Amino acid sequence: MKKIYIESLGCAKNQVDSEILLTYADDEGFVRTERPSEADVIVVNTCGFIEDAKKESIDTFFQFRSSYPEKKIVLAGCLAQRYASELELEEADAIFGNHDLSAFPEVLRRLEEKDAEQIVLSPEYPDPDSERDARKYNLSMPRSAFLKISEGCNHCCNYCAIPIIRGPLRSRPFDAVVEEARRLISSGIYEINIIAQDLGAYGTDWGKGERFCELLKTLSVLEGDFVLRMLYIHPDTFPLELIDIVRNSNGKILPYFDIPFQHADHKVLVGMKRTGDRRTYVGLVRRIREALPDAVIRSTLMLGFPGEGREEFEELLRFVEEAQLDWMGSFLYSREEDTPAWSMRNQREHNRAHKVAALWQKELEEIQSRITAERLERFVGKKYRALVEENIAGEDLSIARIYSQAPEVDGATVIMGSDMMPGDVVEVGIRKVRGVDLEAVKIRKIERE
Secondary structure, rough: OOEEEEEOOOOHHHHHHHHHHHHHHHHOEEEEOOOOOHHOOOEEEEEOHHHHHHHHHHHHHHHHHHHOOOOEEEEEEEHHHOOOOOOOOOOEEEEEEOOOHHHHHHHOOOOOOOOOOOOOOOOOOOOOHHHHOOOOOOOOOEEEEEEEOEOOOOOOOOOOOHHHOOOOOOOOOOHHHHHHHHHHOOOOOOEEEEEEEOOHHHOHHOOOOOHHHHHHHHHHHOOOOOOEEOOOOOHHHHOOHHHHHHHHHOEEEEOEEOOEEEOHHHHHHOOOOOOHHHHHHHHHHHHHHHHOOOEEEEEEEOOOOOOOHHHHHHHHHHHHHHOOOOOEEEEEEOOOOOOHHHHHOOOOHHHHHHHHHHHHHHHHHHHHHHHHHHHHHHOOOOOEEEEEEEEOOHHOOOHHHEOOOOOOOOOOOOOOEOOOOOEEEEEEEEEEEEEEEEEEEEEOOOOOO
């Protein structure tokens, strides 16, 4: 039997693409293996968002090339899409973009040809109505899955390469999204993580305003035992109706808000082609928490963007102290060619600013670590549902997540006890905070409805 291995890098949207690629490979007679040594074809599904991600993608490719010189290796994903015509990578048997994934079987068939030359293929997006959404594979933890509702982005922030890589916003058909959610629920998925470049922009490319609120209400009343988590909503176009929708969902929509503020100084945000400021963003956080006291808010913040000096950084620190974010990730601005921000300063100036920003990042993360630890204390002594992800070998404990912990990016809940299996939903009592994690005891298993 022919076997295929996929190394999926980058974001959850890339993971969904990997699952679709595996499904197409299955149609061609390939079986997925988790061991690259067994594979006939290795696919590196790359990220090309920032410099560090590009470097990780290339390094990963060459690690596979060095370890398995006899195997067919495909460089796929965002990096392949962005630089398909520019990459001089003779070591790759194929370079495959990520717009039209239905072309992947052609890549696999051509790889099987004797003495096949390097394949470079990056066709444009097909009609949304013809895109495949039925996935035979799920690369997430048991009973958790990502549901991608759109592709691309129309915000076109000055620093961001996503519109270059993924193109403009392309919302998936409403009925197709709902039907995919039904399939996930019927297959036993408990946690559906809804993803896009900006959830709040869903449907705006149809010329009739956003449709995300309508979609969310439709998904929340589907039959079955499941919960919905929203990941990534642009703060400048945050639909305030969402707050009431979550409050009135009877627990189906988790009160978890992933809002990438990026910064809080108005001048820096204007340079990014964003419109907010510290007071506006703090006001949004408080409005959410006033309506939803149990709300969890995650954000990402960028340091080192052109125009950020110590004064602007201090404004960001004030925001962090006032907003009291539950979770925060930070990254350093990456100077990306073909973006408007590229010409805002030269490489020497960028390198100098990057060093300063790296010091500021440590200062910011120390403050946020304290805030996160304090925010976690409110869970102690309370009961929650938790989704078990894995058991620890040789220990009577398991790793799980409660509603406040999104997959892969937040802390975890360590449950003391036995008789738990990955995919179980259990009621737990939180005993204490352990760093960024919670420690809990199992109370009971919640049987599937």
